[in-house]
Amino acid sequence: MSIALVAVVHVLISHGFAIGLLTLIVLMEQLALRRGDGELEDLAKHLLKPAVIIITAVGAVTGAGIWFTVSVLAPQGIGSMLRVFFWPWFIEWIAFTLEVLVLLPYYFLWERMRARRAGLHVALGWSYVAIAFCSAFLISGILGFMLTPDGWVQNQRLVSAFFNPTFWPQLALRFLGGLALGGLFCLGMVLFSRKPGAELRRRVMRLLGGWILAGGALAALAGWLYFSAVPRTYSVHKVFAVLTSHLSQEGWLLWLGNLLAVVIIAGAAAAALFRLRLAARLLIIPAMILAVGLVIEFERAREFIRGPYLMPGYMYASQVPLTRAEQVRRQGMLSQAAWYAAQPPGLEPRAPAGHALFMANCGVCHSIGGLNDIRDRLAGRTQPSVGVIVRRTEQMVPFMPAFAGTPDEALTMAAYLYELSGSRRSMEAVPPIGRKAGRHE
């Protein structure tokens, strides 16, 4: 959950602000330069300030933040990913640094450069956009790999890992979606800002309306291509991925929500295109909220549907490599655990082995007392049935990995989880087996 929250904020800023809004600002500056339109230039400059603050203060930090969170929650996953993708990430670092190195003079030297070398300033802006595109290019390879690593599984070559089946559609989706999202943010700012005069606002609204409609339509096409490239094994779980077990029985909510989002966003854009300020003002806030919802939906589905795998074909979500699973089944998880004996005091009942097995097997997705609480998941189950569930996870729930450990360890963990789920009451109600029948009349 914390990963998700940080990731969504980061995606909104990196796509919406760093790609979308900045591209629009540079475009406006370019148009202003060509037409000698000082008012438009002022508006562009006015929009740049909040964008820079948000990109550098929140965008950059949440980017690193995803990493911080993942390195705590899935260290072996991130450790392995880094070994596959060291160079793309390293080049990404150079791209990040260049992005900041270009953005800072673009922001700080606006007036000075416009006075003397306006063309160069615009060129600086476009080079920023180019670097932002490179950044999206690099990250699309890495993110695509996490769902569709196809060729790499066999040959372990970086090229196969990077240019995986969902690479191109995802790149298109992220870039075009970013442009459309930036258009929405920009429209929101323009509609409620007192800065532009009425005439300028109408012109900018027209530009943004067309921009959002075109960008949004292309992004939707890219999204469709993306989901067509995802294997059906994964994509059939997208309703659950988004609605979770609380709402999974109400699948229509998902489609209605998406339809609503598309209609409202397109409505806001159309209102802007036809310069209907009141309608646009009414629609823009819900449109932005729904756009954020679409981003959340996409990222959540992308992360979740890969199911039992953290790196499909290589590592389970429990961070156990596929090749090791068999070894762990024979030799046990605890014999290889670094320090389960030192597990936290204060757990009632004290069950260090069960707890260590739970953390190793389930801890990446389930918590005790937090989100996706294992006690809720197992509430009402009998002890033997918890055992069956533990033994059959992978088969029973297609997006859960198999238990890694010996059959004895499975029993130990099941007993621990049964205690934890507090469902002993159910067994007390059960009379002993093989009892003699009494008289009932």
Next chain:
Amino acid sequence: MNNLHDLLLAKPFGDGAMELLLFGSFALHLLFVLLMLGTAMIAVFFFAHSWLTGYRFELRWDKRVLRIHLALKSLAVVLGVAPLLIIQVLWSVPFLTAAALLAPYWLGLLVLMITAFLSLDTIGHKIEVRPVRHLIFGVLGLAALMAVPAVFTAVLTLMENPDKWARVAARGLAEEPVLVFHWLMRYLHILGAAALFGGAFHFFFSTKGAEDRHYHLSHWMVVAVLFQVVVGVLLLGSLLDRLTPAIIAAVSVGVAAAMVLVGLAFYRGSEAREGRMKIALVLLPIILVSMLLARQFLQHQAVAPVQATLEARAQTQRALLAPWKASALQGFQAHLATVYDDGETIYANSCAFCHGDGGGGDGPEAASLIIPPERINAVRAQRSYLYQVVARGIPGSGMPYFTVFDRAKLERLLDYMNRQFGMVSPPPAQTHASDPAAAARVFAGTCATCHGTNGKGSAFGRGLRPAPPDLTRYGLTPERAFAVISNGYDGTVMQPFAQLPEATRWGLVSLVQKLRRPGSGPD
């Protein structure tokens, strides 16, 4: 705590080159961190100072300092990505272990950084805010910013003490006073370095034509150096058993360069400012590089052996696991080929291991359950009731909830189960000789206790785990119903009633069938 011990994939390139890359990128990152932190300290301190000493707020300078802060902070953050990346590949296990052991603080970094940057940006951009607000944002931002290196130094300190991991995992960092002392000195040393570097930076680059600021900053630097001397000596003291000639040499060079820098700050000779600036520009990198070298030597010494052992182990593991690769890939391909989207697949995978392929309640796991799985091929119930059972499970039994599948999938599962086992069809009427009067008596006197007079379950019955089924919506084939009445249902409070005359039991079967709501065939 994750049982992280080794990573099976090989490192992308050699350790030596990676350490070099780490050194270079870390130096670059740290330089901007020190300048940023020092700049924030100076901005807040001198604002407060000018306020307290009554010579009004020197906002013009403050503004300049804070604008520089925005640039420095952006660079410090992005430049930090590379060392973080490299250290996680080079010292994967030690670093990730230390971060995991200090997880709450490590995750808190995010909040600290965002708070710090937004607060300082706020006053940087709205410089003319009221002094009190200015000070509040400044102090808040600075406090958050100063807490950041505390976390990083703690993680690095722990990373460099692998012998302490298990004890810290068990009892926490606070129980290791020697480690805490070392960390504290290290942290203070970073703060001192930030004060020194920030001071030097602004002393040389942003005090042109302002003698009083020049004067104040020279004092600032002297205090910073004295602070560094004291903290540095204590820090060295905490490292006595680890010092090697190379480390001592690197530290000495750094100390000497720092002394010359302070001398320069006080030098009031006629020599041109530019000349002194050139010397300072050489000295600052010397101080940074020599101190960082010492740090990297220490780190290598502490961490390399651990990581080397683990990498060697990983290599052995890789060889051991090679034979499993083919079967693991086969399993993966099989998973990819299984689409849980039709009822047949879902039944075969998620249901059959208990209920059996033929629905006879005889799957391979059936024997391990105290309450045997239902023989679903004998169930004749309303579809909506079955949907409810499948979706929510039966508390107190082995039947879990299946909302892990969306509704469309569950409906397809029910379609399949009905096709296979006729679960939704109405039960055929029982044709054996029966004694309805005796059955009615037994039902009212005994069965109704749990099942309720109407079959929907009494208040007592509904409190049982598992609760009896709702007989108005759920039923069995006559033979199965007769068997359950005669033998009970193992593991539940449903007792065997084999002692009742057969005709009474068949009468009960008829009675139960009549409880089904009129017209309650397929719902």
